[in-house]
Amino acid sequence: KQEVTQIPAALSVPEGENLVLNCSFTDSAIYNLQWFRQDPGKGLTSLLLIQSSQREQTSGRLNASLDKSSGRSTLYIAASQPGDSATYLCAVRGNSGGSNYKLTFGKGTLLTVNP
Amino acid sequence: NAGVTQTPKFRVLKTGQSMTLLCAQDMNHEYMYWYRQDPGMGLRLIHYSVGEGTTAKGEVPDGYNVSRLKKQNFLLGLESAAPSQTSVYFCASSYLASSYNEQFFGPGTRLTVL
Numbered sequence: 001k002q003e004v005t006q007i008p009a010a011l012s013v014p015e016g017e018n019l020v021l022n023c024s025f026t027d028s029a030i031y032n033l034q035w036f037r038q039d040p041g042k043g044l045t046s047l048l049l050i051q052s053s054q055r056e057q058t059s060g061r062l063n064a065s066l067d068k069s070s071g072r073s074t075l076y077i078a079a080s081q082p083g084d085s086a087t088y089l090c091a092v093r094g095n096s097g098g099s100n101y102k103l104t105f106g107k108g109t110l111l112t113v114n115p
Numbered sequence: 116n117a118g119v120t121q122t123p124k125f126r127v128l129k130t131g132q133s134m135t136l137l138c139a140q141d142m143n144h145e146y147m148y149w150y151r152q153d154p155g156m157g158l159r160l161i162h163y164s165v166g167e168g169t170t171a172k173g174e175v176p177d178g179y180n181v182s183r184l185k186k187q188n189f190l191l192g193l194e195s196a197a198p199s200q201t202s203v204y205f206c207a208s209s210y211l212a213s214s215y216n217e218q219f220f221g222p223g224t225r226l227t228v229l
Contacts, residue, residue, distance in 0.1 A: 031216065032216065034217065034218065036220075041225075042222060042223070043205060043220045043221055043222040043223050044205065044207075044220040045220075046217055046218070046219065046220075049217050089157075089158070091158075091218075093216060102148075102160055102163065102173065103148075103158075103160070103218060105157045105158040105159075106157060107155065107156070107157040108157065
C-alpha cells in the first residue's frame with residue numbers, strides 16, 4: 001500500500017527566505033506526483049504536476065523535483081512571501097492494478113511566512 | 116467555465132438523517148472522485164467513477180453511496196449519518212487515465228453530524 005509522508009509538518013520562515021518542502025513515498029511505481037496548495041477553509045489548488053519520466057517542473061517561484069527511484073520529491077519556493085502561507089500537500093498517482101488513477105495524499109506541511 | 120462546483124457548502128445533520136452532496140464539473144472529464152479530509156488523517160478517497168454509469172469503492176467507502184447518472188455530475192449520499200462522518204468533503208475530476216491526469220478539486224462541503 002502506498003504511503004506518502006511530508007516533512008516537516010509545519011514550517012515558519014521570515015519573508016524573503018528560500019525554502020524546501022519534502023515529500024516521500026513508499027512505492028516507486030507511480031504515474032505522476034502532484035503538489036497542491038490549500039488555504040484555510042478552502043479547496044485544493046494544483047501547483048505542479050511531475051510525470052514519472054520527468055525530473056522537475058517549474059512555475060514562477062516554484063520548482064518541484066522528483067527522484068522516483070528513491071521515492072522522494074521536493075518543492076522549492078524562492079523568495080517566499082506572506083501570501084505563500086498555506087498548507088502544501090503532496091499526492092502520488094499509482095500505476096499498478098486498480099490504483100492507476102487514484103491519488104494518495106500526504107498530510108501536508110503548514111507553511112507560515114512572516115512579514 | 117466554473118470548473119468543479121459542490122453543493123451545499125455547509126450542512127449540519129442529526130445522527131440518522133440522510134443527505135446527498137452534489138458535485139458538478141463542466142470540463143467534460145471522465146473521472147470523478149469523492150474524498151474526505153480529517154485533521155491528522157489527510158485526504159482519503161471514498162468512492163470514484165471512471166465514467167457515466169460507473170462507480171467504484173475507494174479507501175473508506177462504508178456508510179456512503181454514490182451515483183453517476185450524468186457525466187458531469189457525481190452524487191455522494193449518506194443514508195444514515197453518524198458523528199464519525201463529520202468531515203470536509205471534496206470532489207475532484209480528471210481526464211481519462213493517462214500519465215498526465217491532473218485532478219481538479221472543488222471548494223469542499225463542510226459537514227457536521229451531531
